[in-house]
Amino acid sequence: MKLYTTYQVAEEHQGLTVEAYLKQVLSYSGRKIQKLTRHKGILLNKKPVFLQKQINTGDVLRVIVLEDSSYGVEPEPGQIEILYEDRYLIVLNKPSGLLVHPTGQTTHRTLSNYLAYYYQQQGVISTIRPLHRLDRETSGCVVFAKDSRTQTLLEKFLQEGTLKRTYRAVVNGIVNPPSGTINLPIGPHPTKPNRRAVNPKGDQAITHYKTIQNFSEASLLELTLDTGRTHQIRVHLTYLGHPIVGDRMYGKSSALIAGQALHAYSLHFPHPVEHQEIALQAPFPANFLQLIDNYSHA
Structure with a gap:
């Protein structure tokens, strides 16, 4: 079953081309748009559409969520503490002493390896995409996007200060x-x-x-x-x-x-797809208390 993200064109975007809407409003890269085009993954009002087609107020644009083919890291069994999860993102409480992602000579026993194993156990293939890093000895909230589109939106929130x-x-x-x-x-x-x-x-x-x-x-x-x-x-x-x-x-x-x-300690941000406000707190680790x-x- 193909998964799409749906957008309704606002009046302020009347007259834009599909390509301009994808780039300017949804922050898709040219490379990502090319990939979507190859997969016939862009629909306007439920029909395939050319990139130069102009859009109108109220039009519904559907963009396919491309499936990942690998985790990007080796899955390893390890404990993770989930603070929030839906089909677009997951937030973990990282313990002190653990790297977020493999780096340098450390390729195993990181939070990303453990998250990949968690996905694997559920029969899900999703590339591990940490939105940000915490130092090895820093504990607390880390956000992972489950697809590249969600990652792009969350990175934009981070740059704009919308993700606090x-x-x-x-x-x-x-x-x-x-x-x-x-x-x-x-x-x-x-x-x-x-x-x-x-x-x-x-x-x-x-x-x-x-x-x-x-x-x-x-x-x-x-x-x-x-x-x-x-x-x-x-x-x-x-x-x-x-x-x-x-x-x-x-x-x-x-x-x-x-x-x-x-x-x-905490995160506060609007959901990048469903738009509800998300507010999370990571409990203090025992050594901090x-x-x-x-x-x-x-």
Whole structure:
């Protein structure tokens, strides 16, 4: 059974060609449109249509969802925690210590390998498409698209700020002022290739923070991002003088937690196809809760 995504042409798009509508309104690439054309996967009012056909208000455009032929990673049995799932996307709560996707010399035992196995057990072939990455030691929400169209829409949401991510972090020291915005460019570290640093020649990076709770020697912060630079939260907080507890790369390890105390706490976004609002929270991992409890009783 073929699966289609259906769109009704709004008055503002009257007169566009099918190709222009696909590119300008639906953000399809030229390459993807060519692939859809080869598969005869574009219908206008239930009939095959040429790309240069003009569309009218109220027309119904149906675009086939092309089936994937591989997972892109090797399926491996492993535990995953599902926060949300439908036929277009899935959101997982990643544990600390696990990579999102194979990279470098690590090709196995990642969240993507485990998700591929989950799909395999259901008899589904869907290429693993993480919308964003979390560092190995960061826990929390990760979104995966189940098809390329959904991925394109979600990436657009991410770029426009429609997909909102909120983090929680325990940092060393008492942050003063208790809330604020860090607007400092981030680029490569001058001497350490695996690290990033505040760099005047780097890319713009904006992090908003507010204090949720103060302890005697640490603070629990909530953070939101306007940009998505590599290691952005870790670099900005270290520059502020308050590195994340347990961050061995930008601060130092802690006997109170294995890994770093950074958690992708929540997501809020409109569904890319069905348009209802989706709001999700990822429960704190046990070691994060234990760290807070230790500081609370210090």
